[in-house]
Amino acid sequence: MSDVIESGHLHPITAVRRAWVQISVLGWFAWDNRDVFDEIAEKFGSLGLAASATALLVVLLVTVFVSWRKTAFTLTADHLDYRYGLLWQVERRIQLDQIRTVDIEHPLFGRPLGVRAVTFSTASGPTKLAYLGPHAADRLHDAVVTQTGAPSAKKIGTEGVVAHVTATDLALSILLDAEVVLGLVVGGAVSFVPFILSGHALSLGLALPWFRSAWRATGKRFPRQHGWVVREVExxxxxxxxxxxxxxxxxxxDRISSITVHQPLLWRSRNWVRVTGGIVGHEDLLLVPVATRSQAERMLVRIYGPDVLELLDNPVRVSRRARWCTLWWRACAFSYTEGFAAGWRGLFLKQTVTVSPVSRILGVRVTQGPWQRLHGVSHVTLELPGGTDVEAVNRSVEETVGIAAAMRRACVRTARAGTPISRPAT
Incomplete structure (x- = not known):
């Protein structure tokens, strides 16, 4: 068995935060036995009720204490164990060689108390230990960084800023998002029609789902994405x-499998885009909520190197026969070089382009429906380990054969070379 490097319990506030289960059980017990408490009040008066409430409070404190004692972590040279649960014990084990990054967060609930949350990112997803005291969080962070060589969050202040989103740009970008505006307008019109026709105030209750959607689409996004800063680390x-x-x-x-640049309709006058990235083992991750196209291109160059701009400047449009398969055939494009592949989609509400190194392609899939077969076109999908797949939509059969063959050769060549991803020149 490996020697223990660091171990301990999470902060007591963790058990207090999870005490809603115990409170619910005791509340149900008190309500279900309210007749008994009425008899105690009649027989012993307020003193009896105080004694009963004290007994319930003692039971609650004992369960919270036991829950806190059952929530612990152990760090060894090989793995990190995380145990929690009162009635149902859960234990998670993370192998240290699977940990890619270690981050320290300052959650709103724990900020007045000075506690932290430590997040470990692996290929299967993030694992969060919340909450830890500031010194315990620093010790665990430093111990994991020492054992794994993961990037250290403490070096964040010395790194250069790649992108910074101001509050004004963020607020304006949310209000100018065409999908948000159209959804709010259509949803509001449908929600308030019963009130307009009937005039009854109770019919406004049908608009509650609209208010919820409006909050999630606008008000909730702003505080979550406020102060967005991207820094380059080692x-x-x-x-x-x-x-x-x-x-x-x-x-x-080296774990970014693809990058997608989105441009909503109302952002085009300002040349704004949103950048998301496909990370291995994860879905699309928001990299920058709003940036100019030149800033997005500079980020692409930082990640993939200058050769990627040659690809973005030369999209190959589909043939005219594709107009019978999609109304937006003029917006569909695809392009590839020896190192990268890119696919363009969208025309009205949002235009997108997805770029990926061919070294990240896991498979090449060709599909052709009956209507496509009638017009001699088909789809080529380049499957990636995370994020959005790159698609060549409604290409002619001749193009499809050439694209599929070229991508398969690139996959085989990359597999034989053992090169995971093209690194930018420094």
Whole structure:
């Protein structure tokens, strides 16, 4: 058995935060036995009720204490164990060689108490230990960084800023998001029609789902994405964001399988885009909520190197026969070089382009429906380990054969070379 490097219990506030289960059980018990408490009140008066309430409070404190004692972590040279649960014990084990990044967060709930949350990112997803005292969080962070060589969050202040989103740009970008505006207008019109026709105030209750959607689409996004900063660190990039709940995550350069640039309709006059990235083992991750196209291109060059701009400047449009298969055939494009592949989609509400190194392609899939077969076109999908797949939509059969063959040769060549990803020149 490996020697223990660091161990301990999480902060007691963790058990207090999870005490809602015990409170619910005791509340149900008190309500179900309210007749008994009425008899105690009649027989012993207020003193009897005080004694009963004290007994319930003692039971609650004991369960919270036991729950806190059952929540602990153990760090060894090989793995990190995390145990929690009162009635149902859960134990998670993370192998240290699977940990890619270690981040320290300052959650809103724990900020007045000075506690921290430590997040470990692996290929299967993040694991968060919340909450730890500031000294315990620093010790665990330093111990894991020492054992794994993961990027250190404490070096964040010395790294250069790649992108910074101001509050004004963020607020304006949310209000100019065409999908948000159209959804709010259509949803509001449908929600308020019963009130307009009937005039009854109770019919306004039908608009409650609209208010909820409006909050999630606008008000909730602003505090979450406020203060968005992307910094370059040794292993990749670290993102900080949040107005109330300060969060951060680190994404490694060599684990970025694809980058997608989105441009909503109302952003085009300002040449704004949103950048998301496909990280190995994860879905699309928001890299920058709003940036100019030149800033997005500079980020692409930082990650993939200058050769990627040659690809973006030369999209190959589909043939005219594709107009019978999609109304937006003029917006569909695909292009590839020896090192990269890119696919363009969208025309009206949002235009997107997804770029990926061919070294990240896991498989090549060709599909052709009956209507496509009638017009001699088909789809080519380049499957990636995370994020959005790159697609060549409604290409002619001749193009499809050439694209599929070229991508398969690139996959085989990359597998034989053993090169995971093209690194930018420094």
């Amino acid at each position: 292993a990749g990039y670290r993102t900080e964001f949040g107005l109330f709940n300060k969060q951060q995550y680190t994404w490694q350069r």
